[in-house]
Amino acid sequence: MTEKPADTKEYWRWQEYHRVVPGKTWSDKNLITAGVDVGSVGSKAVIMIDGEVYAWAVTRTGSNSPDSAIKVMGMVLDGTGLQQSDIKYTVGTGYGRVNVPMANKAITEIACHAKGANYIWGSSVRTILDVGGQDIKAIHCDETGRVTSFLMNDKCAAGTGRGMEVFADLLKIPIEDMGKVSLSIEEEPEPVSCTCVAFAKTEAIGLLRKGWTREKVIAAYTRAMAIRMANLVNRVGLEKEFVVTGGQSKNMGIVNRVENVLSVKTLPSPNWREGGLDPMIAGALGAALLARALYLKAQGS
Amino acid sequence: MITAGIDMGIQTVKVVILKDGVAAGKAKAFSGFEPTKAAEQAFAQALQLANVKKEEVSMVLATGSGMDMAPYSAGNVSMMGADAKAGVFLFPSARTVIDVGAEEARAVKCDERGIMQDFVVNERCAAGAGTFIEAMARALEVKLEDMGPLSLKAERASPINATCVIFGESDVVSLIHRQESKPEIARAVFDSMADRISSMVHRLGINPDVVLVGGVAKDVGFIESLKRKLGISVLVPEDPEYAGALGAALTAASRKKGASK
Numbered sequence: 001m002t003e004k005p006a007d008t009k010e011y012w013r014w015q016e017y018h019r020v021v022p023g024k025t026w027s028d029k030n031l032i033t034a035g036v037d038v039g040s041v042g043s044k045a046v047i048m049i050d051g052e053v054y055a056w057a058v059t060r061t062g063s064n065s066p067d068s069a070i071k072v073m074g075m076v077l078d079g080t081g082l083q084q085s086d087i088k089y090t091v092g093t094g095y096g097r098v099n100v101p102m103a104n105k106a107i108t109e110i111a112c113h114a115k116g117a118n119y120i121w122g123s124s125v126r127t128i129l130d131v132g133g134q135d136i137k138a139i140h141c142d143e144t145g146r147v148t149s150f151l152m153n154d155k156c157a158a159g160t161g162r163g164m165e166v167f168a169d170l171l172k173i174p175i176e177d178m179g180k181v182s183l184s185i186e187e188e189p190e191p192v193s194c195t196c197v198a199f200a201k202t203e204a205i206g207l208l209r210k211g212w213t214r215e216k217v218i219a220a221y222t223r224a225m226a227i228r229m230a231n232l233v234n235r236v237g238l239e240k241e242f243v244v245t246g247g248q249s250k251n252m253g254i255v256n257r258v259e260n261v262l263s264v265k266t267l268p269s270p271n272w273r274e275g276g277l278d279p280m281i282a283g284a285l286g287a288a289l290l291a292r293a294l295y296l297k298a299q300g301s
Numbered sequence: 302m303i304t305a306g307i308d309m310g311i312q313t314v315k316v317v318i319l320k321d322g323v324a325a326g327k328a329k330a331f332s333g334f335e336p337t338k339a340a341e342q343a344f345a346q347a348l349q350l351a352n353v354k355k356e357e358v359s360m361v362l363a364t365g366s367g368m369d370m371a372p373y374s375a376g377n378v379s380m381m382g383a384d385a386k387a388g389v390f391l392f393p394s395a396r397t398v399i400d401v402g403a404e405e406a407r408a409v410k411c412d413e414r415g416i417m418q419d420f421v422v423n424e425r426c427a428a429g430a431g432t433f434i435e436a437m438a439r440a441l442e443v444k445l446e447d448m449g450p451l452s453l454k455a456e457r458a459s460p461i462n463a464t465c466v467i468f469g470e471s472d473v474v475s476l477i478h479r480q481e482s483k484p485e486i487a488r489a490v491f492d493s494m495a496d497r498i499s500s501m502v503h504r505l506g507i508n509p510d511v512v513l514v515g516g517v518a519k520d521v522g523f524i525e526s527l528k529r530k531l532g533i534s535v536l537v538p539e540d541p542e543y544a545g546a547l548g549a550a551l552t553a554a555s556r557k558k559g560a561s562k
Binding site for chain 2 (some may be wrong): 015040061064134154155156157162163166194196197198199
């Protein structure tokens with residue numbers, strides 16, 4: 001008898017990648033700017049040519065913000081032929097924004113997400129739900145992507161990307177399948193009453209022991225988290241058009257349920273798997289746009 | 302008269318045998334997967350310590366989150382009611398009882414008879430309960446019982462904004478990477494928890510004297526942080542984790558007395 005190897009699969013791992021928009025070229029005449037969003041869980045970078053997205057990269061944040069910024073910047077430059085010195089202005093944003101070594105300025109991720117959403121979905125966007133690694137933010141903005149009001153959760157992992165990672169590991173479901181799995185149930189269960197991720201370790205096991213399927217457990221948790229998010233959106237004031245940004249925007253289980261609770265449809269998102277803009281890069285994208293505006297302002301034109 | 306109280310906690314089951322107004326026997330056991338069995342074990346042990354036979358116990362009442370699973374019990378006492386009763390029994394001047402257990406924290410306002418007037422509970426969040434200290438001790442690679450004494454060595458607290466166990470774990474890891482001292486991190490853990498508890502107590506209104514009970518009340522680090530945050534002294538009984546069971550046993554005694562009148 002051979003011993004069964006311990007399950008060392010990292011269910012929480014999500015795809016790290018970089019992409020260069022095909023068919024785009026640059027020269028010295030172009031204004032090249034960058035945005036680097038060092039989040040608590042993911043680091044994102046975007047390079048823009050004259051205000052249009054040229055390349056982006058998404059990676060996991062390490063234990064140190066400067067290293068994560070350098071890493072994601074290296075990834076985004078890869079394959080573009082650009083050097084760091086070709087970038088005229090860089091804005092850092094996100095949880096680690098003050099620790100982005102190449103940044104000329106740091107701007108809060110709230111402003112950047114609104115700007116980024118305005119670019120990705122257009123000027124009709126008014127309400128943005130940004131679900132990141134450790135924050136949930138509801139942002140209201142005007143037609144130029146300027147923030148008019150916002151709210152964020154207090155530091156609680158329930159509903160955040162980090163919380164979902166813990167669930168993925170706990171239930172042994174790859175994180176990128178969590179949404180699909182949570183929707184593969186016949187009847188939506190009641191949401192769990194306790195959303196605390198620390199307690200979920202014992203509570204979810206209790207539910208499984210009671211005979212609940214993994215699908216049902218994850219559906220009940222996803223629903224409870226979607227309700228938290230929807231409450232935040234309602235408090236900031238839901239106005240159409242509505243979009244979801246951040247890593248969790250890729251979780252269809254979350255997006256679907258938030259839509260249900262709020263009785264509103266989100267604007268259709270580009271398909272990032274097929275080359276479309278990734279809603280996870282909204283913050284970095286907004287930062288790159290603001291970098292361009294700041295550079296032009298400094299040049300006095 | 303002999304009565305007993307069983308506190309069916311999430312992590313441990315506690316039993317108190319009360320004989321003529323004195324806690325004559327106390328015992329506890331890990332709740333585990335069979336809390337009823339654990340309670341039976343603790344009950345037998347407490348009887349033995351009190352030198353009392355099971356038949357001599359005139360009434361058993363249960364409390365704690367698993368109270369419906371308690372053996373021998375004639376009924377339940379709310380956790381807040383038990384806290385109030387025990388708090389005033391232990392310290393007659395007590396008017397506020399704070400109970401911090403493994404997974405829950407609450408504060409109870411009571412009168413001089415030990416009758417609960419009002420209460421607040423934390424909303425099932427691990428950051429305001431013993432679980433938080435346990436998780437942080439694991440992240441720090443420090444034994445749970447060493448956390449308190451360790452924190453007392455610190456002059457200041459590390460900058461930590463952990464108010465969630467999940468984020469706290471990664472916060473602590475990065476603090477260790479930055480070579481912050483362990484005592485200062487430990488103190489930050491207690492401070493952050495005491496912050497949470499103290500804002501909860503403020504919602505209720507602080508009515509001195511304040512008594513702290515529950516398993517976490519055994520932690521000197523937490524007691525110190527809570528005193529600092531509340532800005533007043535806090536009374537802590539011996540064996541604070543038995544307060545719930547004591548409150549249930551006391552309630553049983555007064556019910557018996559009432560019935561015999």
